[in-house]
Amino acid sequence: MLILVINPGSTSTKVAIFDDDKKLVQRTLRHDVSELEKFNDIMEQEDFRKKEILKFLSEEDYKVEDFSAIACRGGILPPLESGTYRVDESMVDYLKNKTKVKHASNLAAVIGYSLSNGKIPVFITDPVSVDEMIDEARVSGIPEIERLSLVHALNIKAVAREVAEQLGKKYEDLNMVVAHLGGGISVTAHRKGKMIDVNNANDEGPFSPERTGELPVGDVVKLAFSGKYSKKELKKMFVGRGGLVAYLGTNDVKKVLETGTDKEKFYVDAMIYQIAKEIGGMCAVLKGKVDAIVITGGIANNQNVVEKIKSYVFKFAPVFSVPGEFEMEALAKGALRVLKGKEEAKIWGEKNE
Ligand SMILES: Nc1ncnc2c1ncn2[C@@H]1O[C@H](COP(=O)(O)OP(=O)(O)OP(=O)(O)O)[C@@H](O)[C@H]1O
Ligand SMILES: CCCC(=O)O
Numbered sequence: 001m002l003i004l005v006i007n008p009g010s011t012s013t014k015v016a017i018f019d020d021d022k023k024l025v026q027r028t029l030r031h032d033v034s035e036l037e038k039f040n041d042i043m044e045q046e047d048f049r050k051k052e053i054l055k056f057l058s059e060e061d062y063k064v065e066d067f068s069a070i071a072c073r074g075g076i077l078p079p080l081e082s083g084t085y086r087v088d089e090s091m092v093d094y095l096k097n098k099t100k101v102k103h104a105s106n107l108a109a110v111i112g113y114s115l116s117n118g119k120i121p122v123f124i125t126d127p128v129s130v131d132e133m134i135d136e137a138r139v140s141g142i143p144e145i146e147r148l149s150l151v152h153a154l155n156i157k158a159v160a161r162e163v164a165e166q167l168g169k170k171y172e173d174l175n176m177v178v179a180h181l182g183g184g185i186s187v188t189a190h191r192k193g194k195m196i197d198v199n200n201a202n203d204e205g206p207f208s209p210e211r212t213g214e215l216p217v218g219d220v221v222k223l224a225f226s227g228k229y230s231k232k233e234l235k236k237m238f239v240g241r242g243g244l245v246a247y248l249g250t251n252d253v254k255k256v257l258e259t260g261t262d263k264e265k266f267y268v269d270a271m272i273y274q275i276a277k278e279i280g281g282m283c284a285v286l287k288g289k290v291d292a293i294v295i296t297g298g299i300a301n302n303q304n305v306v307e308k309i310k311s312y313v314f315k316f317a318p319v320f321s322v323p324g325e326f327e328m329e330a331l332a333k334g335a336l337r338v339l340k341g342k343e344e345a346k347i348w349g350e351k352n353e
Contacts, residue, residue: 001019001020001068001069001336001339001340002017002018002019002062002066002067002068003017003018003019003020003067003068003069003070003071003332003335003336003339004016004017004057004062004064004067004069004070004071004112004115005017005018005070005071005072005328005331005332006053006070006071006072006073006108006111006112007072007073007105007108007327007328007331008049008073008104008105008107008108008111009104010104010240011030011031011033011036012028012029012030012031013028013029013031013049013052013053014026014027014028014029014327014328015027015029015053015056016328016332017060017062017067018328018332018336020336021329021332021333021336023328023329023332025060026328027056029049029052029053029056031045031048031049031052035048041102042102042103042104042106042107043095043096043106043107043110045107046107046110046111046114049107049111050111050114050115053111053115054115064115064116064117064119064120065119065120067120068120068121068339069120069121069122069123069335069338069339070112070115070116070120070121070122070123070335071112071122071123071124071125071331071332071334071335072087072108072109072111072112072122072123072124072331073105073108073124073127073154073327073331074105074108074109074124074125074126074127074128074129074130074154075095075099075103075105075106075107075108075109075124075127075128075129076095076099076100076101076103076105076106076127076128076129076150077091077094077095077099077127077129077348078094078129079129079130079131079148079149080127080129080130080131080346080348081130081131081132081346082126082130082132082153082157082195083125083126083334083343083346084123084124084125084334084335084337084338084343084345084346085123085124085125085127085345085346085347085348086121086122086123086345086346086347086348087109087112087113087122087123087124088113088347088348089113090348090349091109091113091124091348092109092110092113095107095109095110096110101150101202103128105127105128108124109122109124121335121338121339121345123331123334123335123338123345124331124334125154125330125331125333125334125335126153126154126157126158126330126334127153127154128150128151128152128153128154129148129149129150129153130149130151130153130157130195131148131149132149132194132195132196133147133149133195133196133197133198134196134197137196137197137198137285147200147204148200148203149195149198149200150198150200150201150202150203151180151186151188151195151198151199151200151201152180152182152184152186152201152297152325153186153195154327154330154331155180155296155297155325155326155327155330156178156180156186156188156195156296157195157330158326158327158329158330158333159178159180159294159296159322159326160176160178160190160294162322162326163176163292163294163320163322164176166320167291167292169291170193171190171193172192172193173192173193174190174192174193174291174292175189175190175191175192175286175289175290175291176189176190176290176291176292176293176294177189177190177279177282177283177286177290177292177293177294177316177317178190178293178294178296179275179278179279179293179294179295179296179297179309180201180296180297180325181208181275181295181296181297181298181299181300181305182208182209182297182298182299182325183208183209183210183211183251183298184201184202184208184210184211184239185199185201185205185206185207185208185211185213185275185278185297186198186199186201186205187199187205187206187275187278187279187281187282188282189282189283189285189286191286196285197282197285199213199214199278202238202239203238205274205278206271206274206275206277206278207242207243207244207270207271207274208242208243208244208271209243209244209245209251209252209253209271209299210239210240210241210242210243210244210245210251211238211239211240211242211243212237212238212239212242212243212246213242213243213274215238243271244256244267244268244271247267248260248264248267253268253298253299253302253305254298254301254302256268257302257304257305268305269308272305272308272309272312273312275309276308276309276312276313277312279293279309279312279313279316280312280313280316283313283316283317288316290316290317291317291318292317292318292319292320293313293316293317293318293319293320294319294320294321294322295309295319295320295321295322296321296322296323296324296325297323297324297325298323298324298325300321300322300323300324301323301324303321306319306321
């Protein structure tokens with residue numbers, strides 16, 4: 001069964017074609033920043049990115065009708081349980097007009113649904129808004145603000161299952177802390193297959209290559225009322241131009257580690273320190289009963305970084321590293337489970353609002 005996988009990021013769209021779970025081809029369609037800057041809103045990029053995907057298909061000699069399904073990255077929907085969902089009109093409407101956070105992943109289902117033209121099923125799996133948090137974890141400290149579960153759920157769930165398999169156990173029988181270290185950083189506590197607490201990767205937790213993570217609130221208020229920044233500028237300062245970008249002008253950890261000065265590398269060490277602190281917190285969430293700590297994402301490619309994190313947290317549980325991300329495979333597998341009748345597609349509806 002042929003599956004087309006679509007996964008948009010802020011400056012590129014990853015596309016792949018799978019035959020069952022065998023990847024036939026994967027390409028990263030890079031979009032020039034100057035091209036993207038012409039659009040005021042992420043959703044306005046729909047036609048532009050759709051054309052690029054159609055160009056890719058034609059170059060690879062496929063037509064949309066050749067596919068049994070389109071598997072799309074799930075965007076910022078209301079809180080949902082983990083699983084594969086059928087994309088329908090109301091989901092597309094939500095992602096276009098109602099979503100609370102603008103994120104490139106919101107484009108995937110919109111583009112997939114439009115490409116399918118009602119002829120083939122379109123699915124999302126484990127969207128960014130997968131929410132399995134326990135009630136205590138939702139309380140922020142003021143009633144007006146509720147803590148949210150917005151994380152790299154797709155890769156995190158796939159990697160957690162992979163490590164469980166390596167251990168010869170079921171994911172649902174284990175307690176794990178999984179940290180995704182990419183442009184953004186998500187650290188998550190899993191109790192028997194449920195992600196019971198997370199740092200919202202846009203707002204909380206460690207600083208990352210391009211995000212500030214948690215900040216001292218008093219100083220944030222001072223910045224916000226300094227008159228120097230618009231709301232949009234402040235948001236960009238926190239997500240996009242924060243973290244390593246703010247200190248070093250780059251989000252490229254690999255480059256800093258390879259060619260940076262000691263002073264520059266110090267900021268990577270500071271980031272590692274914050275990651276380890278967050279992992280320790282998630283071990284406490286699991287009351288110290290942790291079967292595995294898992295480090296994944298692009299930064300996990302660097303064994304020194306993994307070792308440094310390990311030096312802080314090795315006493316809590318065995319540490320596994322699963323470098324890179326497996327989002328395309330996870331999306332294909334999610335759609336395949338439904339196509340093969342192993343799982344029923346969940347139906348998203350306004351009731352999730
Ligand atoms: N071998 C490596 N050593 C150190 N860092 C690396 C290595 N390979 C990739 N990275 C770093 O990983 C980061 C990007 O990670 P990744 O590709 O997971 O992020 P992304 O997909 O852009 O964002 P996100 O994971 O938040 O969706 C960059 O800072 C990059 O320099
Ligand atoms: C918000 C967490 C997911 C991402 O940054 O891609």
